[in-house]
Amino acid sequence: MTPEPERPAGTAAQAPEHGLRVLAEAASALRVHTPTGWRAVRDDLLARARRAHRPSAPVRGRHALGEYLVACDVVVGELREAVDGVAGATAVGIACATSAEDLLERVTVEVSVVFGEHLPTTARAVRDAVGARLADLLGDLSPGAAGVDVHVHVGDVVVDAAGLGRSPRDGA
Structure with missing residues (x-):
């Protein structure tokens, strides 16, 4: 088993803070891009649902x-x-x-x-x-x-x- 690399002092305390910042940035990006992206995905999902196999009368x-x-x-x-x-x-x-x-x-x-x-x-x-x-x-x-x-x-x-x-x- 390899030993864990040594971290500089203060890094462990900064990790949660850094993770929260990255999470906040990702959430913000999703809020900005989701409405238009969702419209494109929604149309594709509806087209796929229409093409889904349905028993034919x-x-x-x-x-x-x-x-x-x-x-x-x-x-x-x-x-x-x-x-x-x-x-x-x-x-x-x-x-x-x-x-x-x-x-x-x-x-x-x-x-x-x-x-x-x-x-x-x-x-x-x-x-x-x-x-x-x-x-x-x-x-x-x-x-x-x-x-x-x-x-x-x-x-x-x-x-x-x-x-x-x-x-x-x-x-x-």
Whole structure:
């Protein structure tokens, strides 16, 4: 065991005082930086909480071999891809509602649209894209255009297609 180094006289008495001074400086620095730092951390924490695994509600489908369940998250991903195929629009958010029997009843699609697009035409194209993708995904149990309420909400209008967060479409 190595001997403890010798301390100059008075150092032991100064140690608690020095520690308190360092603690006071650290606390002061935290008080100065915490509000803005907390805002950045808070946004990150909220984003992480939103991304956390949550069980996805099932949506019932049917094909030649029988009925099956598709996770609502999968339905939303497929619908997002279909909506993003509509010229001049992109999906910002998609929500699905199902019955107690897990049958799809309602889809709400929030879109961002390029300025100058005819909104009723774009909304109709979004509804058609959603209906077609649901028919592919859910088979015989697909509610179709008449069986499910598809609500289209224009949540944003951007100046050009670059504002949609994807490359401009050529009408496809």
